[in-house]
Amino acid sequence: MFLKIDNLKKSYGKNTILEDFNLEINKKELICLLGPSGCGKTTVLNCIGGFIKINGGNIILDNKNITNLFPEDREVSTVFQSYGLFPHMTVIENIKYGLKFKNIAKKQASSMAIKMMELVKLHGYENKKINELSGGEKQRVALARSLVVEPKLLLLDEPLSNLDALLRVELRSEIKRIHDELSLTTIFVTHDQEEAFSIADRIILMDKGKIADMGTAEDIYFKPNNLFTLNFIGTSNIIEKNGTNYYTRPEKITIEKPTDKSNAIILEKYFTGQIINYKVKDKKGNLLKVTTLNNKDFKIGDNVYIDYNLNIIN
């Protein structure tokens, strides 16, 4: 196992954030830590990076116990949401900064930095000042600075949160490309489900300092382990029968104009472009969310025929 987090414990005073937290990550994996605000994602990252003191447990990276090492001795690089760049330095000076402590000759450091600038598509930006850059460009500099030291592990803490929606989509696929090109091992913290789904090899879903679920995006979407996963991931209709919770996803419900008998009525309709979201009421009084492509267009008050299967939570 390339990274092994063993019985990690972190408290602030009497407030326990992580207890018996265990996680194993393979070399070259891109892991997304996903979960609601305050569930402990950044705390896990800060423990691995060595930025906070832990109260117990071990962190083993590439067979080396790094638990008590200074951050700079861990061979782990972190990119933060707020970039953490030096505003008075140029782009290339920022990127080379990490190499200062590595006894690398100036000329070699410059050529390593330029190579990284090409990788993150900042060619020609060498002498620009940080405050002349857009948010997306700043994050590319931060990424290049983290990668130039050739870390064993790359940690990304909500790196795209300060960027607009289109740029987020563009940069997340850039991060995936760079991860693949350099054969990195990466942990990416996000609370954005779509972001995690689109790039992660494996998603670790956290709830209140614990791992609630893990697996590929398809695993946790189609086979949620518990009610928390079902509620957090995507949208679902949960129906309780004799004490057991069953569910169906809105896109799994078929909806047709009734040829013979109708069994539901359209109560609400939300056109979002590619898809339409409906709220329907069936004959038993169940309120159900139904999603269709925009070629199925019903009106509020239409009588319809719906059909679906119920799944049991794993």
Ligand SMILES: Nc1ncnc2c1ncn2[C@@H]1O[C@H](COP(=O)(O)OP(=O)(O)OP(=O)(O)O)[C@@H](O)[C@H]1O
């Ligand atoms: N320095 C600190 N002192 C006290 N409590 C803290 C400190 N840092 C974090 N916490 C608490 O630890 C818990 C987990 O915080 P953390 O930042 O890890 O959550 P998160 O999942 O990353 O949230 P977000 O998505 O909002 O960034 C929160 O309840 C937070 O208030």
